[in-house]
Every structure is written in C-alpha cells, then in structure tokens.
Amino acid sequence: MxxxxxxxxxxxxxxxxxxxxxxxxxxxxxxxxxxxxxxxxxxxxxxxxxxxxxxxxxNNLNLLLKRCHGYTRDNIHYFSQLSIEKDQNFRVKYNIHLPFFENFVHAPLVHGPCNGILCLTDLSCFGHNVALWNPSTREFKILPQSTVQRPHRLLDFSSFNFLGFGYDSQTDDFKCIRFVTNYFEENLDEWLMADWTSQVELYSLKRDSWKEILFPGVDAFASILFNNYVNGFIYCQAVAVDHHILSFDMVNEKFSTSPLPEFGGSLEQYYLELLHFNGLLGAIFYPREGTDKSFDLWVMNGSWTKQFSVESVLGVERPLGFWKNGELFLESSDYELVLFDPSVQELRNLGIHAYKETMHITAYVESLVPLNGRSEHEEYIIRRPAEG
Known part of the structure; x- marks a missing residue:
C-alpha cells in the first residue's frame, strides 16, 4: 500500500x-x-x-451597565460588563473604572453606541471633557479642547449641552455635536436672567478638531437613557418648540424639526425618551409619577405608529433599554436591575443594585474601528474581574 x-x-x-x-x-x-x-x-x-x-x-450584543452606589463626589460611577450567556443570568464579569472622569459627579455621561464606539462626556454643564472609547479593542481617545472663538466680550463662563454622537457614512467619519451657552459677567447677580449667546460646535474624528456650525435658533436636550443616533441622524427633544424633535444630519451638517407622535398625553405628565429601535427612530413615553408604570413605544417609518404598549408594570421606576427579543431592562423601585418580558408579562430580578437613577445600560456590537487614541491602561481605564 x-x-x-x-x-x-x-x-x-x-x-x-x-x-x-x-x-x-x-x-x-x-x-x-x-x-x-x-x-x-x-x-x-x-x-x-x-x-x-x-x-x-x-445580533451579537454585549452589555455595559453604568452605575454608582451613592450621590457624593466620593462615590465613583463605573461600568460593569455583564455576561450575555443564557445560563449566567447577566452576572457581572468585569468592573471598569475610568479615572479620567472621577472628578465629576455623575460622569461619564454615555452617548451611543455608534458602530461599537461610545462617546463619554462630563455631565457637569461647566465641563468640556469628552472622550471616545471602543470597549471591544479597549482603545480610549481624549478629544482635544475646542479652539472655537468665543464672543469678544467679558465672558464669565460657558456651559455645554451635549446633543449626540454619530457617523457620517459619506466621509467615513465619526462626529460629536454640542450646544455651547456663553454667559457674560455683567449679570452674575441674577444669572438666571443673565446676558448670553449660543453656539453649536461639531467635532470630527478625521480632523481631530472642533468647528462652529450654524446655530438653528432652537435649544434642545438629548436623551440620557437611550441612543439617539439613527441612520445618519441625531435626534433630540426641542425645548422651545413644543411637541417637536430637533434632528441633525451627520452628512449635510444641518438641523431640521419634525413633530412628536400624538400619544394622548402631555410632556408635563410623561417622560419622553428617543431611541434607536430595530433600525428606526423610536419614542418611548412613561408616566412621571408612581411606581405602577405603563410604557408606550412609537416608531417612525414614514409616519408615527404605536409599536406596542406595556400596561401596569408594578414596582418599577424607569426604562433603561431593550434586549434582543423585545425584553425591556428596567430600574425597579428598589433601585435594582430587572428584566421585563412583555410576551409573558414576567419581571425578573437580576440581583444588581445601584443608587437611584444612576443606572445606564448600553447594548453594543463589537467593532474594530480605530480611534487613533491609546490602549487602555490604568491612567484612563481600570478593568478588574468582578471577583476582585
């Protein structure tokens, strides 16, 4: 043979x-x-x-939970990487601290994900610290300070309202946008009626710099719970225009407004969160008062249609995010992370605690996108197994 x-x-x-x-x-x-x-x-x-x-x-999703155990400057906000295996019940695998943001109460505020990238900002309106983070490649990039010219007057301070983070598919670029309010010294004794001007700044990762863009004349604020970037647009709630949404086109770098759904209530009685839902813009409404909550999800697909309603979930405070099969992560009235399955009306306690209203959950897919920043090391990020 x-x-x-x-x-x-x-x-x-x-x-x-x-x-x-x-x-x-x-x-x-x-x-x-x-x-x-x-x-x-x-x-x-x-x-x-x-x-x-x-x-x-x-649908290869990963989960990060931002949380804190108190409400003082000494109680640091950190991320917990949650297990996504079915038999692990979302247990904590790693705890991740970010020393770069430890001097700011509530920081970092999370924007995104967008193509697997998170944008982290200082929640204080008087701060301007911004960083991009790829939790998959563990790359971290601190954005440069803005060089946009401020008004030629005796400026006392500028406050920053961060609107969002998204992707420009035409130039293959990631961009951040924020409103800047400049306050002037002459009216400091009555700062609520102080003299002020507004600017809008846009950061480009490719240029690694900020620039000023045309101000739309409408103030806005972005969701703090959900990702408000959908298919090339950032969406946020317009402040001065009742029941309207302010959107920003990442490619054309222009603003526009559109109406909210007629959900049958008022924004004085209901919270509104804008979110990315199955590739479309979604709007979720839930009552401001009580712990017996209902949740209505509307989706924009040419026009607003109600996707579903979740009636009378007892013992919860607010929604945190959706999971793979339509399950909804919620913060309970005991400030624990719970998962609600609307198909069987089942509420499951996941055994993870945090101080009230400090939880923020991020579901993201892995990404190899480079940031031209630095690899994680203990100056910026400390990653430890949960057992430690």
Missing amino acids: QGLIKTRIELPEMLVLEILSKLHVKSLTRLRCVCKTWSSSFETPHFNTKHHQNNLKN
Missing part, C-alpha cells in the same frame, strides 16, 4: 478574510501575530465594515 500523500489546500485570501470577519475582536487581536497580511487586513475599512455587519446580522 502506498503511503498517504498529504496535500496542502490553499484557500483564497478573500474567503479566509470572510471567515475571519465572523470572529470576536478578542480572537482577532490574538491572530494579528500570525502574519503581517492578516494584521494589516484587520485595519482596513472594508474588513472593519464586514466584521461590524456580521455582528449586526447575528
């Missing part, structure tokens, strides 16, 4: 990259050392896009 002849099969490079694009970021990081071709391929926009699309298609 003749000996077996071993044959080496060479797979086409495109097929190899197609297979690799289905792997987790952690595996791809290890494979960078296999060969230079693979390492350089993992950095191309084409591979990054393919990898991200595969994660979206397979």
Whole structure:
C-alpha cells in the first residue's frame, strides 16, 4: 500500500478574510501575530465594515451597565460588563473604572453606541471633557479642547449641552455635536436672567478638531437613557418648540424639526425618551409619577405608529433599554436591575443594585474601528474581574 500523500489546500485570501470577519475582536487581536497580511487586513475599512455587519446580522450584543452606589463626589460611577450567556443570568464579569472622569459627579455621561464606539462626556454643564472609547479593542481617545472663538466680550463662563454622537457614512467619519451657552459677567447677580449667546460646535474624528456650525435658533436636550443616533441622524427633544424633535444630519451638517407622535398625553405628565429601535427612530413615553408604570413605544417609518404598549408594570421606576427579543431592562423601585418580558408579562430580578437613577445600560456590537487614541491602561481605564 502506498503511503498517504498529504496535500496542502490553499484557500483564497478573500474567503479566509470572510471567515475571519465572523470572529470576536478578542480572537482577532490574538491572530494579528500570525502574519503581517492578516494584521494589516484587520485595519482596513472594508474588513472593519464586514466584521461590524456580521455582528449586526447575528445580533451579537454585549452589555455595559453604568452605575454608582451613592450621590457624593466620593462615590465613583463605573461600568460593569455583564455576561450575555443564557445560563449566567447577566452576572457581572468585569468592573471598569475610568479615572479620567472621577472628578465629576455623575460622569461619564454615555452617548451611543455608534458602530461599537461610545462617546463619554462630563455631565457637569461647566465641563468640556469628552472622550471616545471602543470597549471591544479597549482603545480610549481624549478629544482635544475646542479652539472655537468665543464672543469678544467679558465672558464669565460657558456651559455645554451635549446633543449626540454619530457617523457620517459619506466621509467615513465619526462626529460629536454640542450646544455651547456663553454667559457674560455683567449679570452674575441674577444669572438666571443673565446676558448670553449660543453656539453649536461639531467635532470630527478625521480632523481631530472642533468647528462652529450654524446655530438653528432652537435649544434642545438629548436623551440620557437611550441612543439617539439613527441612520445618519441625531435626534433630540426641542425645548422651545413644543411637541417637536430637533434632528441633525451627520452628512449635510444641518438641523431640521419634525413633530412628536400624538400619544394622548402631555410632556408635563410623561417622560419622553428617543431611541434607536430595530433600525428606526423610536419614542418611548412613561408616566412621571408612581411606581405602577405603563410604557408606550412609537416608531417612525414614514409616519408615527404605536409599536406596542406595556400596561401596569408594578414596582418599577424607569426604562433603561431593550434586549434582543423585545425584553425591556428596567430600574425597579428598589433601585435594582430587572428584566421585563412583555410576551409573558414576567419581571425578573437580576440581583444588581445601584443608587437611584444612576443606572445606564448600553447594548453594543463589537467593532474594530480605530480611534487613533491609546490602549487602555490604568491612567484612563481600570478593568478588574468582578471577583476582585
């Protein structure tokens, strides 16, 4: 009998990259050392896009929970990475601290995710610290301070209202937008009626700089619970225009307004949160008072339609975010993380506590998008296993 002849099969490079694009970021990081071709391929926009699309298609979500255990400057806000395996009941895998934001009460405020990237900001309106973070590649980038010219008057301070973070598909660029209110010294004794002017600033990751853009003449504020970036637009609630939404086009860098759904109530009685829901703009309404809550979800697809209503969930305070099959993460009246399944009307306690109204949950897909920043290290991010 003749000996077996071993044959080496060479797979086409495109097929190899197609297979690799289905792997987790952690595996791809290890494979960078296999060969230079693979390492350089993992950095191309084409591979990054393919990898991200595969994660979206397979609904490969990861969970980060921001929380705190008190309401003083000494009680630090931090992230908990939650397990997503079915048998693990969303247990805490890692706790992640960000020393860069530890001097600010409530910081960081989370915007996004957008293509797997989070934008973190100082919640204090007098601060202007902004950073981008890719929790998959563990890259962290502190944004430069704005060089936008302020009015030529005796300026006392400027406050910052951060509106959102999104992606410009035409230029393959990530952008941040914020309102800046400039207060002047002459009316400090009555600051509520102080003389002020407004500006709008836009940051570009490609340019790594801020610029001033045309002010729309309408103040707005963004959701603090949900991602308000949807398909190239940032959406937020207009302050001066009742029952309207202010939107910002990431490509054309222009504002426009549109009406809210006629949900049958008033914003004095109901909270409004704008969110990304299955690729469309959603609006969720829930009562301001009481712990026996109902939740109405409306979706914009040419016109507003009510997607569903959740009636009378007892013992909860507010919604935090949706999970894979329409389940809703909620903060209970005991300030615990719970998961509500509307299909069976079941409320499940996940055993995770936090101080009231400090929880923020982020569901994101993995991304290889580079930030041209720094790798995580203890100056900016401290990641520890939950057991420690």
